[in-house]
Amino acid sequence: MDIAVSLERVWKVYRQGQRSARIGDLLRNLLRPQVLRVEALRGVSLEVRRGEIVAYAGPNGAGKSTTIKLLASLLAPDSGQVRVLGMDPVRDRVRYVGRIGVVFGQRTELWWDHPVAASFDWKRVVWNIPRERYERMLGLVRELLGLDEFMNALARELSLGQRMRADLAMALLHEPEVLFLDEPTLGLDVLARRNILRFVREVNRERGLTVVVTSHDMDELEQLAGRIVMLHRGNIAFDGDFASLRREVSDRRVLLLETPAGGAAPVLVGAERSGGENGRHEYVYDARQVRLSHLLEQAAAQTQILDVETHRAPIDGLVADLYERWQREPR
Amino acid sequence: MAADDAHPLARLPRLWALYARMDLLFIARGMKTAFSWYFADLLLALGSAAWAFLLAARFDGIGVWSKQQVAFLLGLALFVRGVIDFALNANIYSPSRRIGRGQLDHMLLMPQPLWVTIASDGFMPFSCSGTLLAGAAVIAWSVQALALPISAGWLALLALHVLSAGVIMLSFAYLWGSLAFFAPRGAEEINTTTTRLIEQLKPFPLDGVGGGLSLLLLSVVPAGFLAWLPSRVLIGLSDSSWALVATPLAALVAALLAIAVFRLGLRHYGRTGSTRYLAHGHRR
Amino acid sequence: MVLALRQVLATARLAALGAVLESPVFLLDYGLRLLRVAVLLALWRIVLGAEGTASPVALGAVLSYALLAEVFADQLSVRTTIADAFWQGSIAQHFLRPMALIGQFASEMLGGWIVNFALFSLPLLFAASLFGVDPSPASAASALLFGSSLALAICVGLAFDFIVAALIVALEQPIWLMQWVSQAVGVVLSGAVIPLALLPWGLGDVLEWLPFASLAWAPLAIYTGMAEAPRLIALQVLWACVLWPVAGWLWRANREKVVGFGG
Numbered sequence: 001m002d003i004a005v006s007l008e009r010v011w012k013v014y015r016q017g018q019r020s021a022r023i024g025d026l027l028r029n030l031l032r033p034q035v036l037r038v039e040a041l042r043g044v045s046l047e048v049r050r051g052e053i054v055a056y057a058g059p060n061g062a063g064k065s066t067t068i069k070l071l072a073s074l075l076a077p078d079s080g081q082v083r084v085l086g087m088d089p090v091r092d093r094v095r096y097v098g099r100i101g102v103v104f105g106q107r108t109e110l111w112w113d114h115p116v117a118a119s120f121d122w123k124r125v126v127w128n129i130p131r132e133r134y135e136r137m138l139g140l141v142r143e144l145l146g147l148d149e150f151m152n153a154l155a156r157e158l159s160l161g162q163r164m165r166a167d168l169a170m171a172l173l174h175e176p177e178v179l180f181l182d183e184p185t186l187g188l189d190v191l192a193r194r195n196i197l198r199f200v201r202e203v204n205r206e207r208g209l210t211v212v213v214t215s216h217d218m219d220e221l222e223q224l225a226g227r228i229v230m231l232h233r234g235n236i237a238f239d240g241d242f243a244s245l246r247r248e249v250s251d252r253r254v255l256l257l258e259t260p261a262g263g264a265a266p267v268l269v270g271a272e273r274s275g276g277e278n279g280r281h282e283y284v285y286d287a288r289q290v291r292l293s294h295l296l297e298q299a300a301a302q303t304q305i306l307d308v309e310t311h312r313a314p315i316d317g318l319v320a321d322l323y324e325r326w327q328r329e330p331r
Numbered sequence: 332m333a334a335d336d337a338h339p340l341a342r343l344p345r346l347w348a349l350y351a352r353m354d355l356l357f358i359a360r361g362m363k364t365a366f367s368w369y370f371a372d373l374l375l376a377l378g379s380a381a382w383a384f385l386l387a388a389r390f391d392g393i394g395v396w397s398k399q400q401v402a403f404l405l406g407l408a409l410f411v412r413g414v415i416d417f418a419l420n421a422n423i424y425s426p427s428r429r430i431g432r433g434q435l436d437h438m439l440l441m442p443q444p445l446w447v448t449i450a451s452d453g454f455m456p457f458s459c460s461g462t463l464l465a466g467a468a469v470i471a472w473s474v475q476a477l478a479l480p481i482s483a484g485w486l487a488l489l490a491l492h493v494l495s496a497g498v499i500m501l502s503f504a505y506l507w508g509s510l511a512f513f514a515p516r517g518a519e520e521i522n523t524t525t526t527r528l529i530e531q532l533k534p535f536p537l538d539g540v541g542g543g544l545s546l547l548l549l550s551v552v553p554a555g556f557l558a559w560l561p562s563r564v565l566i567g568l569s570d571s572s573w574a575l576v577a578t579p580l581a582a583l584v585a586a587l588l589a590i591a592v593f594r595l596g597l598r599h600y601g602r603t604g605s606t607r608y609l610a611h612g613h614r615r
Numbered sequence: 616m617v618l619a620l621r622q623v624l625a626t627a628r629l630a631a632l633g634a635v636l637e638s639p640v641f642l643l644d645y646g647l648r649l650l651r652v653a654v655l656l657a658l659w660r661i662v663l664g665a666e667g668t669a670s671p672v673a674l675g676a677v678l679s680y681a682l683l684a685e686v687f688a689d690q691l692s693v694r695t696t697i698a699d700a701f702w703q704g705s706i707a708q709h710f711l712r713p714m715a716l717i718g719q720f721a722s723e724m725l726g727g728w729i730v731n732f733a734l735f736s737l738p739l740l741f742a743a744s745l746f747g748v749d750p751s752p753a754s755a756a757s758a759l760l761f762g763s764s765l766a767l768a769i770c771v772g773l774a775f776d777f778i779v780a781a782l783i784v785a786l787e788q789p790i791w792l793m794q795w796v797s798q799a800v801g802v803v804l805s806g807a808v809i810p811l812a813l814l815p816w817g818l819g820d821v822l823e824w825l826p827f828a829s830l831a832w833a834p835l836a837i838y839t840g841m842a843e844a845p846r847l848i849a850l851q852v853l854w855a856c857v858l859w860p861v862a863g864w865l866w867r868a869n870r871e872k873v874v875g876f877g878g
Contacts, residue, residue: 014603031639069604074436076601090601098442109437111353118353125349126441371792378799382808389815390668394661510640517640524644528651540657547650
């Protein structure tokens with residue numbers, strides 16, 4: 001198995017100063033500030049195969065961005081080992097960053113007061129990209145990300161969607177082997193988001209690019225990645241595919257029954273009525289606990305069934321439930 | 332792999348050419364940009380020199396220094412500042428900002444040693460050459476007014492002192508700027524204070540300010556090395572061999588100290604990273 | 616009125632705490648300023664103490680002027696955080712607060728001043744004798760008039776700050792560029808560093824009539840008795856009356872562009 005990214009028992013601890021907002025505590029804040037120990041990563045071990053797209057998720061403060069910064073060579077682990085493409089990101093930084101691409105959704109690598117094309121040319125020189133490769137990748141990103149309309153606009157005048165497309169394109173110009181995306185679709189509209197996801201999938205499929213992506217949008221991650229790693233308080237709480245995640249959390253489904261108008265809603269043991277009116281009744285049930293046929297039998301015994309619809313609950317809702325459950329757990 | 336294996340030094344000329352081209356594109360974007368930029372640059376140059384110049388004009392010199400000698404000192408101060416502006420702009424000279432705003436990450440993500448980025452990223456020969464030219468002009472005028480005998484040796488001495496003063500200025504900025512590694516919010520603008528202070532103090536002949544102050548001005552805030560001591564050597568007010576090597580020696584010590592402290596800060600940054608990031612202003 | 620005061624105090628309090636909460640590093644800034652004062656005072660002694668130097672102003676008054684300029688440095692060179700708000704693209708958010716824009720930025724500035732004044736300016740004033748400076752005013756009347764003149768200096772300075780901010784937007788110029796210009800011009804022309812009376816070629820007589828002189832020269836000259844108070848205060852009032860309408864007009868004319876800076 002060809003491993004591209006490997007984290008081995010990685011610990012990362014921050015010390016966060018605590019300050020009272022009272023003027024009276026000013027001197028104490030300055031001379032003896034209280035320090036809170038924040039364990040961002042607690043012995044995380046993880047492997048990502050070459051060519052894999054891995055979604056990296058978790059509630060705010062779970063340690064996602066810390067992991068991306070460790071992988072991007074910006075942070076060093078307190079203990080444990082980080083290896084990407086066989087290299088130590090911090091020790092081999094110069095060689096290493098020439099082989100990876102990083103996009104932070106809230107930051108831009110573009111030169112603020114220059115046209116996009118100038119930033120790309122800058123990248124070509126600083127990353128020492130051979131002309132042939134540069135032209136090939138530039139052609140690819142121009143076409144797939146539709147950059148032509150704003151190649152000559154100043155970076156500071158781009159819309160958020162345009163800026164993100166340009167940043168993503170720039171991260172790929174040197175043809176990296178691994179791409180780290182930290183919330184790459186933050187604040188984008190649905191179309192821009194879809195275009196970016198489609199692009200990342202395409203590059204992954206065509207070039208075998210390994211991608212590690214963080215996001216809070218679970219539907220988006222499900223569309224993009226085959227595997228999801230979920231962090232919870234600095235530990236990996238789940239590592240598997242999305243189907244397994246659904247099974248792990250609860251395989252929640254929605255059942256819609258249509259009955260003659262004016263009749264009472266059937267009472268279904270094993271399902272919870274979540275709404276409905278005028279003969280349309282909505283139920284939620286856990287497919288791991290109760291079978292659909294059993295629910296339909298119960299309903300048919302109580303009234304005439306005119307129509308049946310069923311679908312999976314959106315994964316966002318499931319994950320929100322999961323986060324809520326985690327929040328209630330004692331620390 | 333994209334990054335080359337050539338020695339980092341070999342990258343510098345190519346990078347300077349790149350940044351010079353970008354700078355030219357930036358300044359030539361429009362007449363308004365070009366005009367306002369050069370106008371501001373001129374005002375800044377005049378503003379930094381005006382105080383000492385006006386005092387020297389009003390009182391026919393400052394202390395034991397004649398008007399012409401003060402003019403030479405001012406020219407040298409402007410020229411050294413011009414070299415820094417020319418070669419190390421775009422906040423490279425204000426590391427506390429890049430560190431404090433979390434924008435050091437951009438530099439760390441480039442496939443080259445950090446020192447190569449520092450030595451090239453702020454190269455702005457077209458938009459920031461005003462002070463350099465003004466300094467050169469004032470030096471030329473005062474050399475003539477003082478009837479200094481110019482020789483190849485003297486020019487080499489001038490170059491050595493300009494280089495040393497530039498290294499001291501940069502080291503001073505990085506020594507103080509490294510504080511931002513440890514206090515990103517509190518020290519983000521520390522370089523603004525240190526630069527303003529040294530800019531205000533360097534165009535003065537410091538003879539007679541007193542022993543304690545002299546010591547501070549040759550260490551904590553090394554304004555004395557930027558124009559005063561080099562000027563004393565170059566216009567022949569000091570001819571001891573100690574005075575001759577004082578500024579280059581100080582540059583060496585300052586550079587070593589700055590490198591050590593900055594590396595210490597970098598190690599801290601590797602442990603803590605940056606918890607704040609301001610999207611604007613990290614690029615020119 | 617009570618609400619407005621509470622708004623100002625709440626904003627000022629946060630601004631004051633923001634600067635000092637993280638670490639004591641800001642105290643180093645004070646150390647550097649102290650060094651600056653010491654060197655400037657030494658330089659004045661060199662310049663005016665040399666044999667045969669003819670100065671229209673006594674050395675004591677100049678030293679007092681230089682020390683006061685540092686004690687009231689914030690007030691004599693008013694700078695709000697409005698340019699920072701442009702810089703960070705957050706100016707639009709300020710329009711969403713139930714408080715006048717000027718009030719918001721003035722309150723933030725006030726917060727910063729309180730800390731600096733308590734931890735640097737006042738101690739420096741009390742320690743003046745250590746620097747060999749007598750910081751007492753030329754007369755009791757000078758001290759009283761200095762208060763009014765300082766208030767007017769702040770008023771004119773605020774107008775300047777808002778005019779520069781509006782010009783950044785109107786002229787579509789980089790923020791730092793406009794700040795450079797205003798600072799360079801301010802330092803030279805306001806008399807914050809050299810008393811205008813000590814400028815050569817009669818320059819001071821001309822500069823005194825410009826609005827910049829209202830920022831620093833007027834209050835400091837009144838305090839040290841270097842110039843007549845009524846004329847300087849009248850000029851300050853005149854410039855406040857001229858500059859505020861200009862600031863208001865520039866802001867109204869560029870309001871849409873200003874909001875656009877918030878993205």
